[in-house]
Amino acid sequence: MADLGAVVITGASTGIGEACALHLDTLGYRVFAGIRKAADGDSLRKRASSRLTPIRLDISDETEISVAARNVTEALGGAGLKGLINNAGIVVGGMLEFLPLDSLRRQFEVNVIGQIAVTQAFLPSLRKARGRIVNIGSVSGLISGPFTGAYSASKFALEALTDALRLELRPWKIHVSIVEPSFIQTPIVGKAMAAADALREQVPAEALQLYGPAARAVRDATQADAARGATTEVVVKAVAHALGARRPRTRYVVGNKSALQIRLARSLPDRWRDALIAKHLGLK
């Protein structure tokens, strides 16, 4: 079995993180898989080689992050880390006018601050092995739409951080990539819908009068898009390339929306793009 070195992946309990952890294990990486519940670690262990090690890692908990980094460093002995995949993320949906500010803060705590907190903790190990960083962004970090503004803002921020990190880490040849998936079939949309339902209980009745029909249209369109989403395989392939290729790319747009479609949409005049998005989502 090949020994490709060690990688840490956050949010490995389900979806993209789980698929990456299992695939990278079969490729020959020693995978440290971030989970928050012991049962998720047990489930991964059953389906992987004995090399895969679940690690407790809530990326919004500084103590957990430093304990995880210390444990991984110890487990590696003198060797460094070949890769860090910043995958864990959440979607906070809802109309910005009534979005509780604590929900907005939580969105940024996990999808932005947490990514940098984990990166800071593992950089000494990455530097030792000239490892690579792979951030899981989103096409929502390239194009923003209604009712997902908080999520989009967090992924736009991750784009900026990725570019800055890549330049800052050049002296050590630590490459930084971002993978930008469109809809991928994972539990995230279901979780986002459940969170949006819970949020609706917190907003005033006026919010539902003002935004109810539009929010419903966007929900229906999102569910339809999600049902047509690609499988996790496309993301896994991009992550494996970003980690192992001689010339990794800086950005990987993956999923059913091609890079060309995204580039075209971004280059349209704003009001044309607004009209296209509104039409797609069934909005006036």
Ligand SMILES: NC(=O)c1ccc[n+]([C@@H]2O[C@H](COP(=O)([O-])OP(=O)(O)OC[C@H]3O[C@@H](n4cnc5c(N)ncnc54)[C@H](OP(=O)(O)O)[C@@H]3O)[C@@H](O)[C@H]2O)c1
């Ligand atoms: N699926 C898509 O359509 C899509 C498209 C573009 C980008 N993405 C991005 O892909 C990444 C993975 O999402 P997914 O689709 O695979 O969703 P998912 O199945 O919901 O997985 C999200 C993962 O993040 C973990 N997580 C959430 N909060 C965390 C925290 N505070 N600390 C540590 N882990 C935490 C979850 O762990 P628990 O099980 O413990 O909650 C879970 O393992 C996210 O960054 C997402 O934004 C997804």
